[in-house]
Amino acid sequence: MNWKKTTFIALGMAIIHCTQAEQLETPRLRIPLMQKAPQIDGRIVLEEWKGAARMERFVLRGPKAFPGEASFFVGSDGDKLYFAVRSQTPPDGIRQRAMPRPGNNIAVTADDNVEIVIIPDMQAKNLKILHSIINNRGTLYCQGNTGGNPEPWRGNWEVKGTVHDDTWDFEAALPLSDLGLAAGTMPKESGFRICRTWTQLAGGHSIQTSWESAKAVFASRDFIPVVSWDEEAPVVQHIQLKDRASNGYDIRMSIYNPGKAPIQVKADIQVKPVNSQPGEKKADLIIQPEQTVVVDCQGAALDNESLATTLKVSSTDGQKVYYSRFFVWEVETEGPIFSSGNEADSDRLAVNFAYYPSSDAILLQVNTGSLQNKKAVQRVSAVLKDHSGTQLASTDIPLVREDLYEMIWDIPDLKAHSSSTKQSEYSLEFNVDGIPNGKIIRKFVRNILEWEGNPLGKSETIVPPFTPISVNGNTLQTALRKHELNSLGLWAQATAAERSLLKEGGMRLEATTHGKPAKIAAGKLHFIIKNPERVETLSNFTIGTLKAASHAKWDYDGMMKWTLTLNPSTEPIDSLRLIIPLDNAQMTLMHTCTDGIRINYGGRTPEGEGRVWDGSKCARNSIVGNYVPYIWLGGESRGLSVFGENDRNWSISNSIPCQELIRQGDTLNLVLNLIAEPVTISEKRDILIGFLATPLKPMPENWRKWNMWSWYGNSKIKQFDWRCHFLGSCYYWGAPSACLDIYPLYEDIRFWQELGKTRQSGQKNQAFIDEWISKYPLPGTKGSTAYDNALKNYVNHVNGGFHIVANTKDPLSDPVMFYTNARGVRWDTREGQTFVNEWYRHSFIQRDFKWLSGVAYDLDPVDSFRDYAMWWYKHMFTSGACDAIYWDDVFLNANFNMVTTEAYRLPDGTIQPSTGLFNMRELIRRTAVLQTELGRPARNMVHMTNTAIAPICSFASMNYDWEDHNGFNDFQNRYSKEYIRALSIGRQFGNYPAVLAPVSGTPKQVAWCERTATGVMLTHELRWTDSRRKHYWETLLSFYEFGYGSKEVQVHNYWDENFPFEIDGPDHSSIALVKPGKTLLMICDYGGGGEYRIATAAQATDMESGKVSNSRNGILSVSINNHDYVVLSLEQ
Secondary structure (H helix, E strand, O other), rough: OOOOOEEEEOOOOOOOOOOOHHHOOOOOEEEEOOOOOOOOOOOOOOHHHHHHHHOOOOOOOOOOEEOOOEEHHHHHHHHEEEEEEEEEEEOOOOOOOOOOOOOHHHHHOOOOOOEEEEEEOOOOOEEEEEEEOOOOOOOEEEEEEEEEEEOOOOOOEEEEEEEEOOOOEEEEEEEEEHOOOOOOOOEEEEEEEEEEEEEEOOOOOOOOEEOOOOOOOOOEEEEEEEEEEEEOOOOEEEEOOOOOOOOOEEEEEEEEEEOOOOOOEEEEEEEEEEOOOOOOEEEEEEEEEOOOEEEEEEEEEOOOEEEEEEEEEEOOOOOOOOEEEEEEEEEEOOOEOOOOOOOOOOOEEEEEEEEEEEEEEEEEEEEEOOOOOOHHEEEEEEEEOOOOOEEEEEEOOOOOOOEEEEEEEEEOHHHHHHHHHOOEEEEEEEEHHHHOOOOEEEEEEEOOOOOOOOOOOOOOOOOOOOOOOOOOEEEEEEOOOOEEOOOOEEEEEEEEEEEOOOOOOOOOEEEEEEEEEEEEEOOOEEEEEEEEEEEEEEEEEEOOOOEEEEEEEEEEEOOOOEEEOOOOOOOOOOOOEEEEEEEHOOOOOOEEOOOOOOOOOEEEEEOOEEEEEEEEHHOOOOOOOOOOOEEEEEEEOEEEEEOOOOOOEEEOOOOOOOEEEEEEEEEEEEEEEOOOOOOOOOOEEEEEEEEEEOOOOOOOOOHHEEEEEOHHHHOOOOOOEEEEEEEHHHHOOOOOOOOOOOHHHHHHOHHHHHHHHHHHOOOOOOHHHHHHHHHHHHHHOOOOHHHHHHHHHHHHHHHHHHHHHOOOOOOOOOOEEEEEEEEOEOOOOOHHHHHHHHHHHOOOOOOOOOOOOOOOEEOOHHHHHHHHHHHHHHHHOOOOOEEEEEOOOOOOOOEOOOOOOOOEOOOOOEOEEEOOHHHHHHHHHHHHHHHHOOOOOOOOOOOOOOOHHHHHHHHOOOEEOOOOOOOOOOOOHHHOOHHHHHHHHOOOOOOEEEOOOOOOOOHHHHOOOOOOOHHHHHHHHOOOOOOOHHHHHHHHHHHHHOOOOOOOEEEEOOOOOOOOOEEEEEOOEEEEEEEEOOEEEEEEOOOOOOOEEEOOEEEEOOOOOOEOOOOOOEEEEEEOOOOEEEEEEEEE
């Protein structure tokens, strides 16, 4: 089919006349099962999809519809679910680069794709959420979540897509058995979020669109469209929005009765244009069996006019809703939707390179696979030239596998060359001999930056409250922990907060050779460095006849990096396992992290005997196999973390997991299968493993009297003695981007200096601010919508920054914190253009860097980036404007750079990425050292949502969690108590715990959601940073009025061994504030509500209602509704 050429203007700019209730209304369907399954052949035949519901247009979740024409379908025959999407394509067709592979391929997210979130049973107690992203090739990215716990899930999708006549037809089927449902047993209600990602849009960007209008986290139940399965329901399809021959709207809905009895329905179509006359069509209908009735509504509208449209079909009494949807769209919009095309010819060479300044190396890659005459290729080579054309080096590029020429090329020092020649531009000339037009030139720059190689933050300075390392014999002591080492440099015992963590003599290696246990013979452990700041040990030993060694490097926070070296041998080794026997009684909680955020497990340690867990249970994005980079096991404070970059130099088996948990009585063994299948070590192998016991350090002094950012807390709660003020975007401190900069516009630190002056005087220099804003490059032309909106945004942020810092004179009691992004950076700067390949986590990038171009989630803070960051952090701290750093996005992320990271190529050619754990740790550690060098307290914050990683959180003082849910879902459904204790309370790290915790919905929904949050947060001592949550803050204020945070009040958490109350009743969390003669007790329901019985003889006053209750026979009874809470004042 041929789509009419549609155009649009900046989306979301039009005024939308609709109520909040309309915007937040969740789409609903009630449909019967399909009588005949459609054929999944990539050709949408409307008759085949007659029994499925149909929707028109995807929306931008705002609720503005995306102008690209699209229809989508959903249905089931009781055996499978069926989905179809028909959508408009760009001139060059859709992007479909990601190829199918056995595991997830996250590259599919950069393609045109269909994204489907499925909640099989909306009424299940442990809600199952299944998430799939699929491109036209059937390439998959899948994740699952049950009861709030991420899990690996991969649907057995049947997928077929075709592109024809400017149209992409996509069809997919999924067995109900993959959802945990038996065939023919449909739940009452299911949830489906169907989305379409469009690439190659005008302006060069991509966009994600969805079925529903309200904003919510994709993999959640909030606002997810709901489908009820009802054999007596009709099938409603929205079949048309407009008549292409006219300029108005012509909305049509078909209602089909597939049953054997007539169905009575009422249909309602409402259209509310911004300026034109509204239109409405209501109809009461009786639809006979096998009859289809079409209801339509026509009217006039201006081309660029927004039309708020509501479609509804229900039973005549309104009790059953068969179809309901609200969205806003335009009949004809302005400007092109897609880019004009001109994609590269399919016969071109694929030429890529990556320049690594710190290594004086270039990764060269030429792929001849798309050449029609690729057999004619005779030689592939490269020449490096400077700006004057002088040749600096040349090389042949070897063929490494079919069609792929690749090498890492050591080149001359371009920093020295740029310095001597005063030029920074270079070119690479690729030559493919034997084909026409076989010469391709790529250019890059090597700027010289003044911050390169600086020593800031690299001194052996100990950051308080850490203490010097103490060594006595083979016992090594750090803050709160003691480690007894064996002859391999591993831990014979680890004592954390005065309790032993290990059993059975501690960590050990076990090996087999020739089918029998191999003897491991070790000599004496040698301490080769023994300083207060760092310690190193060395051990030589044998595994059978194989010679091995271990080299351990200790940092003063207690982290040990242990490198096992296996030397070449002619004798094969069958297996090698590192066994860590843990005290099962203390390992009640578990947290694992792979390469991503919002996919990581946190909660109760799996129960049972034998193997209770292995790495295959973890969701992942790009990691190949089942290796897990971070594992922590423990309790609310004590525990042990084991971690690494990837499985480099392990010997992996498809049948034996890399890591597994095996419970044997009172011992929980964490087993690392370093060699899982027989191998002969032909060349030296180094295997790096990190260990870190918790707690890392004490909680900050008086941390309960700290306030993070909230103006409500700063102004209303006078008991706070440390109030942090947050500039929560780079805009606030003068940068031109929201989250990609670490210095102000044009590297002009006068902005910071003016902020520092305002901190002391309370007055802002408006003349300077106006001058500053006048220099900000604005998009579009003056007076345009884009120009005016950008100007307003920047003016508000800049003035807001000065307002926030006014009268924050004392950095010890009123510190100012600057937002930065640990995974974000700009490429259009001098440093970005030079170091892009060192800092970017992907192998290659197109070097077309426009103003403010960069990445928000794809930076790896390697050593050269840390030099850059420290240089500017020092300016922040010494300007008088900034006292602390906030890092966004400290999660682990796959890095495919094989030159400067531990990433490596697997035998099948796939790159096994590194994850950046040690780089992220060093960024935070080095900053803390820098602050200590400057004589300042290191009180920085990491945004660690779903990634509470001990070595990363160690040198921070504050954690920021809970950006992984939105909407109005009760907080008890968002986070289990075990999840919170494993990730969010900060006790394992000695870090103050703050949370973002966004909520949205109708006022009634938000009010209740806020109440559930209040109970959950306060019983876990979490600080909400949202000033708008008045109920939370008023309840917290009552704590402070009681004396919370003072020396006379003891705080008891429900997980404490000495918790002073026995509370019998449904599942709950609680906290007790105790002072002589009086107690404040808060109980938060987690178990569906009911009666709670508290063992106490005290009289109780409900702090909200004022109701007084007396105990009977030493038992006080209170009733709490589902997910509600009560605060009781108890007096003896």
